[in-house]
Amino acid sequence: xAQKETLARYQExxxxxxxxxxxxxxxxxxxxxLAPQGGAAFRDERMAILSGELFSxxxxxxxxxxxKNLKDDPDADGDTRRSAQLYYKELxxxxxxxxxxxxxxxxxxxxxxxDWLKAKKESDYSLFEPxxxxxxxxxxxxxxxxxxxxxxYDQMLDDYEPGTSIEFYDKFFDKVKERLIPLIQKVVKAKQxxxxxxxxxYPVDKQKAFMDKLLTYLHFDSSxxxxxxxxxxxxxxxxxNDCRVTTKYLPDNVASAMLSTIxxxxxxxxxxxxxxxxxxxxxxxxxxxxxxxxxxxxxxxYLGRTKAFWTSLYPQLQExxxxxxxxxxxxxxxxxxxxxxxxxVRTEADELTYPLHILIRYEIEKGLxxxxxxxxxxNKTWNELYKKYxxxxxxxxxxxxxxxxxxxxxSFGYFPTYALGSAYAAQFVHTxxxxxxxxxxxxxxxxxxxxxxxxxxxxxxGCRLTxxxxxxxxxxxxxDPDYYLDYLEDKYTRLYHL
Amino acid sequence: xAQKETLARYQExxxxxxxxxxxxxxxxxxxxxLAPQGGAAFRDERMAILSGELFSxxxxxxxxxxxKNLKDDPDADGDTRRSAQLYYKELxxxxxxxxxxxxxxxxxxxxxxxDWLKAKKESDYSLFEPxxxxxxxxxxxxxxxxxxxxxxYDQMLDDYEPGTSIEFYDKFFDKVKERLIPLIQKVVKAKQxxxxxxxxxYPVDKQKAFMDKLLTYLHFDSSxxxxxxxxxxxxxxxxxNDCRVTTKYLPDNVASAMLSTIxxxxxxxxxxxxxxxxxxxxxxxxxxxxxxxxxxxxxxxYLGRTKAFWTSLYPQLQExxxxxxxxxxxxxxxxxxxxxxxxxVRTEADELTYPLHILIRYEIEKGLxxxxxxxxxxNKTWNELYKKYxxxxxxxxxxxxxxxxxxxxxSFGYFPTYALGSAYAAQFVHTxxxxxxxxxxxxxxxxxxxxxxxxxxxxxxGCRLTxxxxxxxxxxxxxDPDYYLDYLEDKYTRLYHL
Numbered sequence: 003x004a005q006k007e008t009l010a011r012y013q014e015x016x017x018x019x020x021x022x023x024x025x026x027x028x029x030x031x032x033x034x035x036l037a038p039q040g041g042a043a044f045r046d047e048r049m050a051i052l053s054g055e056l057f058s059x060x061x062x063x064x065x066x067x068x069x070k071n072l073k074d075d076p077d078a079d080g081d082t083r084r085s086a087q088l089y090y091k092e093l094x095x096x097x098x099x100x101x102x103x104x105x106x107x108x109x110x111x112x113x114x115x116x117d118w119l120k121a122k123k124e125s126d127y128s129l130f131e132p133x134x135x136x137x138x139x140x141x142x143x144x145x146x147x148x149x150x151x152x153x154x155y156d157q158m159l160d161d162y163e164p165g166t167s168i169e170f171y172d173k174f175f176d177k178v179k180e181r182l183i184p185l186i187q188k189v190v191k192a193k194q195x196x197x198x199x200x201x202x203x204y205p206v207d208k209q210k211a212f213m214d215k216l217l218t219y220l221h222f223d224s225s226x227x228x229x230x231x232x233x234x235x236x237x238x239x240x241x242x243n244d245c246r247v248t249t250k251y252l253p254d255n256v257a258s259a260m261l262s263t264i265x266x267x268x269x270x271x272x273x274x275x276x277x278x279x280x281x282x283x284x285x286x287x288x289x290x291x292x293x294x295x296x297x298x299x300x301x302x303x304y305l306g307r308t309k310a311f312w313t314s315l316y317p318q319l320q321e322x323x324x325x326x327x328x329x330x331x332x333x334x335x336x337x338x339x340x341x342x343x344x345x346x347v348r349t350e351a352d353e354l355t356y357p358l359h360i361l362i363r364y365e366i367e368k369g370l371x372x373x374x375x376x377x378x379x380x381n382k383t384w385n386e387l388y389k390k391y392x393x394x395x396x397x398x399x400x401x402x403x404x405x406x407x408x409x410x411x412x413s414f415g416y417f418p419t420y421a422l423g424s425a426y427a428a429q430f431v432h433t434x435x436x437x438x439x440x441x442x443x444x445x446x447x448x449x450x451x452x453x454x455x456x457x458x459x460x461x462x463x464g465c466r467l468t469x470x471x472x473x474x475x476x477x478x479x480x481x482d483p484d485y486y487l488d489y490l491e492d493k494y495t496r497l498y499h500l
Numbered sequence: 501x502a503q504k505e506t507l508a509r510y511q512e513x514x515x516x517x518x519x520x521x522x523x524x525x526x527x528x529x530x531x532x533x534l535a536p537q538g539g540a541a542f543r544d545e546r547m548a549i550l551s552g553e554l555f556s557x558x559x560x561x562x563x564x565x566x567x568k569n570l571k572d573d574p575d576a577d578g579d580t581r582r583s584a585q586l587y588y589k590e591l592x593x594x595x596x597x598x599x600x601x602x603x604x605x606x607x608x609x610x611x612x613x614x615d616w617l618k619a620k621k622e623s624d625y626s627l628f629e630p631x632x633x634x635x636x637x638x639x640x641x642x643x644x645x646x647x648x649x650x651x652x653y654d655q656m657l658d659d660y661e662p663g664t665s666i667e668f669y670d671k672f673f674d675k676v677k678e679r680l681i682p683l684i685q686k687v688v689k690a691k692q693x694x695x696x697x698x699x700x701x702y703p704v705d706k707q708k709a710f711m712d713k714l715l716t717y718l719h720f721d722s723s724x725x726x727x728x729x730x731x732x733x734x735x736x737x738x739x740x741n742d743c744r745v746t747t748k749y750l751p752d753n754v755a756s757a758m759l760s761t762i763x764x765x766x767x768x769x770x771x772x773x774x775x776x777x778x779x780x781x782x783x784x785x786x787x788x789x790x791x792x793x794x795x796x797x798x799x800x801x802y803l804g805r806t807k808a809f810w811t812s813l814y815p816q817l818q819e820x821x822x823x824x825x826x827x828x829x830x831x832x833x834x835x836x837x838x839x840x841x842x843x844x845v846r847t848e849a850d851e852l853t854y855p856l857h858i859l860i861r862y863e864i865e866k867g868l869x870x871x872x873x874x875x876x877x878x879n880k881t882w883n884e885l886y887k888k889y890x891x892x893x894x895x896x897x898x899x900x901x902x903x904x905x906x907x908x909x910x911s912f913g914y915f916p917t918y919a920l921g922s923a924y925a926a927q928f929v930h931t932x933x934x935x936x937x938x939x940x941x942x943x944x945x946x947x948x949x950x951x952x953x954x955x956x957x958x959x960x961x962g963c964r965l966t967x968x969x970x971x972x973x974x975x976x977x978x979x980d981p982d983y984y985l986d987y988l989e990d991k992y993t994r995l996y997h998l
Contacts (some may be wrong), residue, residue: 020547021553025523034695037526040723041742048519055519055553213715225538242538281542 005077015065016085020282022056022240024240029121031238033115036231044114053108053337054101059143061097069093071288074246084466087372088284105141111411112380115188118231118410125400130410134378137412138370145254155371158415163422164289165470171418174483178357178421181487183391185494186355187346190393192498195341196334202326212322216260219315221450222247222267226274234407235262236347239267241286242278245270256323257339258350261302268301269294271453275461290469291416297424297456303353304426305452306430308443310335340497344392346401353424354494355392360421362387363406367414425486426473430460430483433477503575503634506566511581513563518780520554522738523618529736529744531613533728539941544610551606552599559595567591570731582964586782589662596645605638616908617731621896625879628908633875635910636868653869656913660789660922663968669916670838672981676855676919679985680780681889683992684842684853688891690996693839700824702754710820714758719763719815719948720745724772731848732905735759735796739784740776743768754821756848759800761871766799767792769951771957787968789914793921794928795954801851801922802929803950807834808939838995843891844899851922852992858919860885861904865912923984924971929959930983931975947975 029049072078084403096104114133121130145154149304152160156167177295218228225243232248239245247266250260280286288294305311312319312332320327327335342354348364351359365387369375375383384403385396396402434440434455443451453461459476473481494500517989527547535543536772536942558958570576570584594602594938612631620627643652650658651664715727723741730746737743745764750756770786778784786792803809810817810830818825835906840852849857863885867873873881883894906914932938941949957974971979 009926017546018549018553021549024543024546025527025550028527028535032526032530036726036728036744038722038724038726038742038744041739044739044742046523048515048522051519052523089674103625184535195834224536226536228534228536230534241539241542244536246536284544398540 008072009078009082012065012068012072012082012086015059015062016283018059019056020272022052022059026052026056026238030342031230031248034232034234034236035248042116043074044444046109046116046284049112050105050109054105054346057096057104060093062132063097064098068091068292081466082281088465092284094103095148095150098149099144100147105142107144107412110136110140114410114412115407116118118404118407119218121211122233122400122404124396125404127403130404131377134380134409137409137415140314140375141412141414144372153372155368155415158367158371159418162413162415163419164290164468165291166418166422167369174422174425175357175361175364177483178361181491182354182357185340185491185500186286186500187357189342189354189494189498190226190344192500195337195497197338199259199326199330199335200338201254203254204323204326206251206253208322209251209256210261211376212319213259213263215318216263216315217267217407219447219449220264220267221269221453222270225269227270229263235266236407237273239270239273240280241272242276245273255350256319256326261306261339262349264306265298265302268298271301271456272297272461275453275457277463277466280464280466285465287465289465289467289472290376291419292422292426293460293469293472295420296426297423297460298498299424300422300427300430300456303344304427305440305444305449307339307353308338308441308444309333310444314447337497340493342494342498344394346388346396347405349405352489357421357424358391358464360417362391363417364421367417368374371414424488425483426481428486428489429477429482430456430488501757506960507576507580508571510563510566510570510584512559513557513585514781517554520550520557524550524554525736525738529728532730532732532734533746539911540614544607547610548603554604554951555594555597555599555602558591559599561595564591564595570725579778579964581680583782588965593648595648595801596647597642601642605642605910607796608635608638614838614959615900615906616905620731620898620902621904623896625901626910628902629875629878632878632907636875636912639912640869644767651870653866653913656865656869657916660911660913660916662788662919662966664790664916666866669920672920672923673855673859673862674858675981675985677885680852680855683989683998684840684856687840687852687992687996688842690998691915692841693835693995695839695841697824697828697832698755698836699752700754702750702821702824704749704751705966706820707757708753708816710817711757711761713816714761714813715765717945718762718765719945719951720768725765725768727761733764734905735764735771736769737771738781740772740774743771746887749857753848754817754824759804759837760847762804763796763800766796769799769877769954770795770959773951774962775960775964778962778964781868785963787961787963787965787970789917790924791958791967791970794924794956795916795921797918797922798925798954803938803947804924805837805941806832807853808937808942809947810834812945813945824846824871835995838991840992840996842892844892847903847950853987855919855922856889856940858915860889860893861915866894867898869912914933923981925977926984926987927971927975927980928954932957941988 026049029045031043033042069086069089072082073090075083078086117133118130121127142154145157147159150157153168159166159168213229217223222229227245227247230246230248231249231250235243235247235249239246247263247270249259249263249266267289272294275426276286276288288297309332316332316335318388340353342352344355345351348356348359362384366375366380366383370377381399381403382479388394388396388402434452438452440452443449455499460472463472467475470480524547527543531540531543556760567584567587568579571588573581576584612635615631616628616803619625628719628974637922638698640652640856643655646655648655656664657666658667711727715721720727728744729748731748733745733747735743735745745761745765745768747757765785770792774784774786786795807830814830815831818856838851840850842853846854846857861880864878864881868875877895879901884901886894932950936953938948938950941947958970963969965973968978
């Protein structure tokens with residue numbers, strides 16, 4: 003086949019794949035937000051068929067040959083070579099799976115969500131345990147088809163964050179433990195920050211009224227985005243101008259929906275800012291999970307918990323809740339947003355204790371895949387680790403092992419990227435603050451200009467560069483976790499007068 | 501191929517088709533309700549690809565042979581034979597279209613919606629005219645591939661309502677004109693019913709609060725349905741337990757969203773009530789457009805505009821709007837819901853003048869396809885016909901030719917089924933009222949028991965019987981439009997003391 007025809011064939015294939023990907027994304031968003039529960043089994047069965055169709059298209063041997071040649075073709079342009087390299091890595095592992103097993107696994111994953119939701123509602127891990135067991139067994143089987151001889155959990159970690167491994171994360175978490183556990187112990191013993199006003203009654207309709215103002219501040223509008231509600235907040239995207247986020251309102255917690263929205267809109271903004279010439283291509287995704295999480299957590303923690311961020315917004319929040327916040331100063335409010343208290347639920351956790359929630363999940367996943375842990379009685383192990391690392395007693399499975407959606411769709415190896423992302427963010431912010439006056443821009447309502455820095459140095463590239471290349475290009479040096487640990491130490495030493 | 505293998509192949513094909521159909525339905529619902537406008541072009545292009553994929557699957561020649569044999573196979577069971585007959589009719593016409601033209605047409609239809617929406621927003625028909633022209637030209641081309649020698653508009657009418665034709669509808673509308681035009685003229689001259697209280701300020705959030713009560717009364721709940729908002733209310737369905745409706749709230753009209761909801765939930769209930777053994781098969785749809793419309797209009801007009809229906813609901817509505825309705829009696833309220841006043845917008849039209857709105861569209865469509873009308877200046881023709889038949893002056897395109905979505909997706913031949921459906925409904929109600937005490941059941945809140953009669957006599961069959969078979973089985977005789985015209989004459993003679 004001539005070069006031109008090959009390229010046309012490759013591009014047509016990319017577009018076709020993106021059509022199926024779009025359908026599956028919208029079906030997933032629909033399922034998680036609005037779809038009537040009674041239709042779940044019917045829909046899941048058909049989503050599995052569509053996944054199977056996409057699998058057949060993706061694993062077409064003729065396309066694999068084209069990709070194999072393109073990935074090192076000196077005549078191909080850089081974008082094409084990079085995209086072929088990324089597809090090659092994915093397809094090398096995907097095409098060895100028998101299609102019927104792939105479809106069965108897709109179906110299992112869809113059903114896993116329903117089982118988890120039911121178990122969580124009833125706060126009963128035993129209802130989810132057989133599903134989790136099966137998800138792990140089937141994951142092992144699926145990974146078993148690969149040619150790699152590396153331990154399965156190593157491969158999983160590398161899938162979510164290219165270049166990482168058990169060795170990498172062990173070192174990272176050792177550092178985290180070494181510096182944060184003593185710091186948390188000091189914070190726990192210090193004079194506590196008053197947060198009680200955050201947990202009064204905050205009617206959901208009024209929270210929604212303020213949400214409109216927050217979304218305006220974040221420059222998230224209906225021309226390119228949409229916000230819905232769901233049990234577990236998430237972000238998904240179709241293309242540059244179609245990025246969806248969800249949130250969850252708690253009637254006795256004013257900070258939860260706001261902070262989770264700043265977080266999710268951070269993900270959405272990353273996708274929205276990727277060079278639109280990559281739309282529909284593999285290059286148009288954020289480059290890795292930790293890089294994505296670095297952007298959402300940068301927005302949530304490094305911007306959304308600062309006084310500058312709230313300078314113009316807080317008076318509007320007070321207006322919505324005069325009884326609850328009218329007499330609370332902005333300093334007291336911002337201090338409360340940053341208070342660190344070891345707690346039960348990861349998504350509600352503060353910035354300081356958050357990485358320990360991840361450490362617990364990392365240790366459990368590692369144990370499940372090296373055989374030192376099994377799914378039976380895993381809720382007990384969970385509770386023991388929460389006692390060990392965070393000193394808290396888990397009262398039930400809903401707030402314990404069933405709190406997160408991730409294992410229900412077999413996303414093993416995903417959690418560690420959350421902690422790594424927080425650490426990436428610190429390094430970006432360190433450089434950004436040298437380039438622009440972040441606090442001044444935030445206080446003046448120019449959130450978009452802060453995003454502009456990120457767009458230029460991180461977002462625009464999508465997958466065109468590796469995570470390591472993005473980090474070095476943006477900050478001038480390789481990833482260094484000390485920026486993160488220094489930041490936390492400095493911040494909490496000041497906040498708690500240690 | 502052995503009989504058993506053939507059947508398995510056929511059933512696998514049905515399930516695969518239903519997976520694509522589901523994806524396209526959910527993508528359409530999403531597009532019409534929540535999807536960010538900026539992503540429209542990206543999504544439309546990919547929806548066209550998926551439509552093309554489904555087209556290839558549907559028109560597989562091997563499957564066509566199987567269907568051709570199954571449709572008359574005496575060894576096949578009745579359900580299989582009937583489904584094969586229905587598929588055969590569709591595919592005979594579909595498989596002759598070249599795939600690239602089919603995909604281009606799907607794309608045109610998707611873009612048509614966007615063009616229409618924009619033109620409607622700006623109330624400027626000239627922005628939509630080129631698209632409409634192209635939609636008609638391309639429709640003619642697509643129909644031109646068929647072997648049938650019947651006029652294209654005849655074929656279109658038969659597609660939406662099997663067994664109908666220009667001749668059939670000419671006769672039907674002649675009768676409608678003959679009896680309703682004089683009746684409307686009398687009503688216009690009679691003492692008018694007071695409807696002013698329906699058009700005060702009705703805050704949308706309070707309308708939504710009442711909507712929850714109305715949906716409960718209609719037995720429409722989240723286990724099998726979901727209600728959203730959209731510019732043009734519609735119903736779509738995935739399976740027995742996933743039926744979606746949309747509505748539109750007008751802040752100066754309390755009846756609009758309520759009546760459109762009763763209407764759309766009527767469609768949804770039909771789908772929900774079809775024997776679930778047909779789920780995912782061609783038999784699981786309502787049998788025809790007019791039959792579907794008969795059920796929605798039966799709910800909206802023959803039930804939703806009666807005093808019995810409002811007996812328990814009206815006090816709740818008054819509670820929500822004490823200032824607007826506190827001093828309005830239920831009789832005055834129900835009379836106002838039934839008032840007939842020639843008006844501009846079909847979806848807001850009363851029961852009596854409604855069929856003339858349809859007549860206008862029917863005459864325009866007939867003219868567009870027999871060449872006596874063209875798209876140029878069609879808004880003027882529209883306005884002239886509204887003057888001629890309804891005596892009203894159309895002030896702008898938004899409330900004139902651009903009011904309906906149907907032509908934007910090339911649904912030519914669909915409108916007439918709306919009037920026919922209203923007429924079907926009268927005949928069903930005539931029989932139903934002999935079997936059960938409809939008013940008593942409605943007044944006691946047993947709306948589900950009235951639906952129970954319809955489920956038994958109409959809904960459960962889906963496409964298993966023809967529309968004509970359903971009518972005869974349910975009412976003991978073939979369709980007779982006099983039931984409809986008698987009903988309207990009787991009702992409006994009493995309401996206006998003629």
